[in-house]
Amino acid sequence: MLFEKTCPYLAAAALLVGMAAARAQTPNGFAGSDKCAACHDEISKAFDKNPHHVVDTDKHLGHAGFACEACHGPGAKHTDSLSASDIRNPGKLTPDEQNKLCLSCHRNESTPVGRISGGHPEGGPGCVGCHSIHGTDHRPLVVHRAPEVNKMCSACHQAEWADFQQPHRHRLPEGAMSCVDCHNPHGSRGNEMMRTAFANEPGCFRCHGAMRGPFTYEHAPVRLEGCTDCHEAHGSENPRMLTRHEVRFVCLECHANLVTNPAPSGHQTLGGVPPAFHDLRNPRYQNCTVCHVKVHGSYVDGNLLR
Amino acid sequence: MRLLLLCLTIPGLALAQDQPAPAASSSPDQSTPAATSDFPISGSVELGYRFVPGVGGSQDVYNSTVNLSQGLRLINLDFNVAPVKSLFDHFEVQASSWGDPYNTTRVDISKDNVYRFTANYGNTAYFNFLPSYVNPAASTGAVLTESSFNTQIRTSGVELDILPGHWISPYIGWSRDSWYGSGITDFTMFPNNYPVNNSISDSTDTFRGGVQLQLKETHVVLEAGGTTFRDDQGENDNQLNNGDFTVPFLGQQLSLSSLNALYRVRGDSEYARGSIASNPLPWLSISGNFMYADPTLTTNYNSAENGTLFLPATFAFYNSGQDIATADANMPHSSGSLTVEVRPLKRMRVVEYWSTDRLHNAADSLLYEQYLETGSPFVNTSQANERLVLTNNEQQVEVFYDLLPNLTIRGGERFEWGGATVQGALLSELPLESTNLSRNTGLAGVSYRLKQTLRASADFEASSNPQDYFRTSLYNYWRLRSRAQWEFLPNWRLAGDFFEMNNSNPEPMVDLHFVSRAETASLTWLPKGGHNVNMLLEYTRSNVNSNILYLDPGTLASLPSIYLENGNTATALIELAPKAMGSFAPRFSFGGSLFTSAGSRPTDYYQPTARLSIPLAKGVLWNSEWSWYSLAERTYAFEDFRSNQLMMSLKYTHQPTR
Numbered sequence: 001m002l003f004e005k006t007c008p009y010l011a012a013a014a015l016l017v018g019m020a021a022a023r024a025q026t027p028n029g030f031a032g033s034d035k036c037a038a039c040h041d042e043i044s045k046a047f048d049k050n051p052h053h054v055v056d057t058d059k060h061l062g063h064a065g066f067a068c069e070a071c072h073g074p075g076a077k078h079t080d081s082l083s084a085s086d087i088r089n090p091g092k093l094t095p096d097e098q099n100k101l102c103l104s105c106h107r108n109e110s111t112p113v114g115r116i117s118g119g120h121p122e123g124g125p126g127c128v129g130c131h132s133i134h135g136t137d138h139r140p141l142v143v144h145r146a147p148e149v150n151k152m153c154s155a156c157h158q159a160e161w162a163d164f165q166q167p168h169r170h171r172l173p174e175g176a177m178s179c180v181d182c183h184n185p186h187g188s189r190g191n192e193m194m195r196t197a198f199a200n201e202p203g204c205f206r207c208h209g210a211m212r213g214p215f216t217y218e219h220a221p222v223r224l225e226g227c228t229d230c231h232e233a234h235g236s237e238n239p240r241m242l243t244r245h246e247v248r249f250v251c252l253e254c255h256a257n258l259v260t261n262p263a264p265s266g267h268q269t270l271g272g273v274p275p276a277f278h279d280l281r282n283p284r285y286q287n288c289t290v291c292h293v294k295v296h297g298s299y300v301d302g303n304l305l306r
Numbered sequence: 307m308r309l310l311l312l313c314l315t316i317p318g319l320a321l322a323q324d325q326p327a328p329a330a331s332s333s334p335d336q337s338t339p340a341a342t343s344d345f346p347i348s349g350s351v352e353l354g355y356r357f358v359p360g361v362g363g364s365q366d367v368y369n370s371t372v373n374l375s376q377g378l379r380l381i382n383l384d385f386n387v388a389p390v391k392s393l394f395d396h397f398e399v400q401a402s403s404w405g406d407p408y409n410t411t412r413v414d415i416s417k418d419n420v421y422r423f424t425a426n427y428g429n430t431a432y433f434n435f436l437p438s439y440v441n442p443a444a445s446t447g448a449v450l451t452e453s454s455f456n457t458q459i460r461t462s463g464v465e466l467d468i469l470p471g472h473w474i475s476p477y478i479g480w481s482r483d484s485w486y487g488s489g490i491t492d493f494t495m496f497p498n499n500y501p502v503n504n505s506i507s508d509s510t511d512t513f514r515g516g517v518q519l520q521l522k523e524t525h526v527v528l529e530a531g532g533t534t535f536r537d538d539q540g541e542n543d544n545q546l547n548n549g550d551f552t553v554p555f556l557g558q559q560l561s562l563s564s565l566n567a568l569y570r571v572r573g574d575s576e577y578a579r580g581s582i583a584s585n586p587l588p589w590l591s592i593s594g595n596f597m598y599a600d601p602t603l604t605t606n607y608n609s610a611e612n613g614t615l616f617l618p619a620t621f622a623f624y625n626s627g628q629d630i631a632t633a634d635a636n637m638p639h640s641s642g643s644l645t646v647e648v649r650p651l652k653r654m655r656v657v658e659y660w661s662t663d664r665l666h667n668a669a670d671s672l673l674y675e676q677y678l679e680t681g682s683p684f685v686n687t688s689q690a691n692e693r694l695v696l697t698n699n700e701q702q703v704e705v706f707y708d709l710l711p712n713l714t715i716r717g718g719e720r721f722e723w724g725g726a727t728v729q730g731a732l733l734s735e736l737p738l739e740s741t742n743l744s745r746n747t748g749l750a751g752v753s754y755r756l757k758q759t760l761r762a763s764a765d766f767e768a769s770s771n772p773q774d775y776f777r778t779s780l781y782n783y784w785r786l787r788s789r790a791q792w793e794f795l796p797n798w799r800l801a802g803d804f805f806e807m808n809n810s811n812p813e814p815m816v817d818l819h820f821v822s823r824a825e826t827a828s829l830t831w832l833p834k835g836g837h838n839v840n841m842l843l844e845y846t847r848s849n850v851n852s853n854i855l856y857l858d859p860g861t862l863a864s865l866p867s868i869y870l871e872n873g874n875t876a877t878a879l880i881e882l883a884p885k886a887m888g889s890f891a892p893r894f895s896f897g898g899s900l901f902t903s904a905g906s907r908p909t910d911y912y913q914p915t916a917r918l919s920i921p922l923a924k925g926v927l928w929n930s931e932w933s934w935y936s937l938a939e940r941t942y943a944f945e946d947f948r949s950n951q952l953m954m955s956l957k958y959t960h961q962p963t964r
Contacts, residue, residue, distance in 0.1 A: 051396075054418050054419065054471055057418070058418070058419060058471060060471075060472065060473075061471070091758075092757070092758070094708075094711070094712065094714075094755060095753075095755075096706075096708075096714065144400065144412060144414070145384075145400060145402075146402075146410065156789065156791075156801075157803075158801065158803050158826040158828050158844055158846065159803050159805060159824040159826045159846055159848070161844075161877075162824075162826065162844070162846035162848070162875035162877070162901075165875050165877060165899040165900075165901045165911070165913070166873075166875075166901055166909075166911060167371045167901075167909065167911045167937050168370075168371065171408050171430055174403070174406075174408045175402060175403065175408070175410075176403065176408030176409070176410060176428065176430050177428075177430075189595070189641065189643050189661060196597075198512065198531070198533055198575065198577050198599050198601070199529075199531075199577040199578065199579045199597040199598065199599045199641075200577075200579070200597035200598070200599055200639055200640075200641040200663070201599060201639070205510075206461070206481075206483065207459055207461055207483050208459075208483075208485075209483045209484075209485070209508065209509070209510030209535065210485055210508040210510075210537055212510070212535070212601065213601070213603065213635065213637065213667070214601055214602070214603055214635040214636065214637035214667045214669065215603075215635060215667075215669070216603075216605060216633040216634075216635050216669040216670075216671045216690075216692060217669070217671075217692055217729070218667055218692070218694045218728070218729075220694060220726070220728040220775075221775075221776065223665065223667070223694060223696055224696055224726055224775050224776075225775065225776065225779065229776075229778075237871070237903060237907045237909045237939075238439070238907070239370065239434065239436035239438060239439040240434070240439055244852070244869050244906070245869065245871075245905075245906040245907030246438075246906075246907075247439065247440075249867050249869055252856040252867055253777065253778050253852070253854050253856060253867055254776050254777055254778060255856075256777065256854075256855070256856035256857045256867075268739070268740070268741045269741060269774070269775065269776050269777050269779075270726065270728055270739055270741055270775050270776055271776060271777065272730075273857050273859060273862070274859040275859065276859055276860060276862065277497075277859075277860075278859035278860060279859075279860040280858060280859065280860060281860070283441070283442050283443070283444050283445045284442040284499070284550055285859075287439070287440045287441065287442055287452075289439075289440055289453060290440050290442050290452055290453070290492055290499055290550070291492060291494040291499050293453065293491050293492050293494075299569060299571055299603070299605040299607060299631075299633055300569075300605060300607045300629075300631040300633060300671065300673065302690065302692075302729070305494045306493070306494070306567070306609075
């Protein structure tokens with residue numbers, strides 16, 4: 001009897017204890033993900049399928065139970081007022097501010113190492129320009145399908161995408177490759193955010209391993225200035241994606257100085273004049289790679305003939 | 307008793323309601339629709355048949371550029387498997403274009419905080435038979451190429467990350483690229499060269515393992531790996547081959563009656579890399595990395611040829627020859643960089659960057675040649691030591707300042723210096739050639755952003771009076787890139803992009819003037835999210851103009867090499883989805899791309915396309931896609947082609963019910 005009389009009081013006390021305990025686990029000013037989900041149901045459901053949902057579940061990450069507020073900041077005031085002005089919207093921050101926010105967790109990932117020296121930070125899109133943090137509109141956090149990656153990149157890099165409309169190109173329009181196969185959008189130690197292979201070799205060798213060498217007889221520009229010295233990687237009118245319409249013009253622009261006669265400035269450039277039996281009126285000599293078949297480097301011949 | 311239960315459960319309920327309770331709301335079992343479905347797989351599969359009525363013009367060039375043929379295709383397969391709690395939270399498979407010359411597959415399986423496994427496969431057919439590239443007989447009207455490929459490039463790889471998201475996360479991986487097939491290449495023996503069959507077979511396997519350490523303010527990645535490489539290319543020909551030199555030479559008709567050449571190249575390398583990023587203070591970020599690779603190659607080459615051939619060394623004809631070569635090459639390559647970002651003021655950040663890149667290729671070769679001449683055999687043994695040494699350094703400092711909350715300006719300076727030593731060029735009379743790099747570049751940029759509607763940026767850099775490696779390298783140059791996007795009306799977006807690079811070298815023997823320019827404008831219309839109608843129009847005008855002196859090898863006279871390309875590219879995509887009439891909700895899209903250029907190699911390449919999608923039943927879609935490919939080259943009209951094709955497919959999508 002006594003128990004039944006006191007039970008409501010015990011229940012009330014337990015409720016208060018429970019609420020206090022709950023409050024103790026939610027930082028001051030924070031509302032918690034459940035409260036966010038009450039209004040933002042669609043976002044919440046999409047977020048649950050998103051890799052970021054581990055932020056809500058993994059205590060080690062420091063935001064368990066209030067993942068939304070890890071990016072949007074404390075939301076208790078917003079849940080009371082329901083005013084958009086009472087909560088941070090990362091989508092409206094400047095790219096630099098967005099990056100800072102994302103990098104507060106991801107700052108030390110291996111890929112963002114290059115961000116501050118890469119091309120994207122300078123007025124670039126910021127992290128949310130490419131990543132759908134909530135995973136809404138059927139956009140995943142990280143896009144993997146090549147056609148979708150290409151569509152996203154070309155939305156800003158239109159001139160580059162125009163290059164791929166030329167007849168000879170890497171197979172991006174066909175969906176066989178994507179921009180990120182060659183470029184690291186987070187930054188790279190190389191120019192144009194080019195990926196690397198085998199630690200510090202040009203990323204082209206990831207697929208074209210036979211060109212890596214080291215060759216017994218190197219063709220110096222391959223090492224000194226890279227593949228793009230002769231090739232237009234995006235697209236070209238030339239059948240081998242060269243920078244000029246015929247191969248001889250690519251070769252002769254460099255192989256046209258007498259190395260024993262430096263320029264008047266005294267500076268010496270590399271490359272030499274081809275021997276005089278190369279009569280350019282003869283079609284044979286207009287196609288340098290008819291004979292110099294190992295133009296990327298040769299295992300056995302210094303003249304790159306075999 | 308019920309009251310007792312109530313007493314015990316109320317605090318729990320309160321706790322559950324007020325605390326974030328993440329596990330309850332975000333458990334994968336509850337969040338993934340497939341979990342409540344009878345069938346544990348969601349996704350889509352699209353199967354189709356491509357009709358190619360025929361190719362007008364050059365089939366070889368069509369195969370070199372488009373290479374799509376008639377037949378059944380698995381256009382796309384994309385599915386997720388519902389989580390199995392003890393095994394995985396996420397299981398995704400994507401495959402595309404199976405049956406076509408370019409196909410890919412990707413598998414991604416993970417369990418939160420336990421592991422992540424990814425596997426990739428890609429296969430690209432590389433068919434290249436374009437007479438304009440290597441055609442010594444073009445002047446006679448013959449359409450052939452002496453450098454062609456009918457090959458496949460395959461890449462594959464797997465990676466396993468253990469404990470992703472934890473402070474320590476080891477990973478291991480393997481990847482492979484291979485190139486194999488056949489082709490035509492040239493066997494050169496002065497003064498003739500002979501097109502011969504070429505077999506290509508090489509592969510590189512890469513093994514790697516590493517660990518990511520995520521500490522409170524510091525992240526470290528350490529990785530070590532190795533590669534193995536093999537190249538077993540060969541050349542052979544067993545038919546009488548007169549080569550390109552079709553007139554008698556010193557009274558004899560040169561010919562090759564048989565050739566067997568085989569390369570056996572083996573290589574390996576070890577590499578290591580480490581990177582660190584740290585925020586030791588609120589106003590300071592430091593990141594750096596170091597990379598080292600040491601590839602080595604060993605070559606064994608054997609060639610045996612018969613015929614009526616000429617040997618310049620003895621100025622005599624020979625009938626049978628054999629070359630045996632062995633070579634070793636080694637190229638240690640180390641790179642490092644360090645970036646320091648300082649934020650002395652709220653609106654200002656200063657980024658200082660240093661990097662260095664050093665490689666040294668040392669190679670030795672031994673060549674044994676034996677020729678059976680009409681008189682006595684000629685034997686020659688030659689040994690060579692080759693060097694290529696490169697050192698590149700870079701130092702860059704940039705200051706970013708937020709002039710206004712939405713306006714950032716930046717300025718800085720980059721200094722690059724280094725040197726290269728390479729083997730002396732043919733006829734240079736020097737065993738080694740050396741040169742230096744010294745380039746000082748000024749940097750500037752501005753970015754502006756007005757809410758979500760307007761965004762613009764410009765980047766500029768310029769340099770003068772440097773030293774560089776080649777005649778065509780950057781000398782006196784400037785480069786400008788600017789971009790802008792403007793949502794001038796709701797759902798309407800206008801974007802523009804301008805790029806220009808100008809490089810000149812006034813040295814009398816070079817006289818280089820190079821200009822590359824591209825201007826792009828695009829218009830996007832996405833009313834109501836683009837569900838019923840959307841439009842994308844793009845136009846790019848590009849111009850490349852290169853003018854440089856070269857020495858005509860025959861006369862050693864200076865002549866101008868002029869390259870000019872004026873390109874126009876337009877792309878369009880318009881999608882229409884009229885209001886559904888009951889279950890009939892077709893979707894129609896059309897557009898494509900157009901490229902036309904004038905200048906040194908006038909080319910027109912058109913790729914219009916149209917697509918109709920009709921839902922047949924719930925989750926079943928009928929797609930019809932028509933495409934046209936057309937290449938026209940005014941200089942090389944024998945390479946023109948036209949093709950008209952139709953792809954009909956059925957797509958089935960399964961979305962589990964909740």
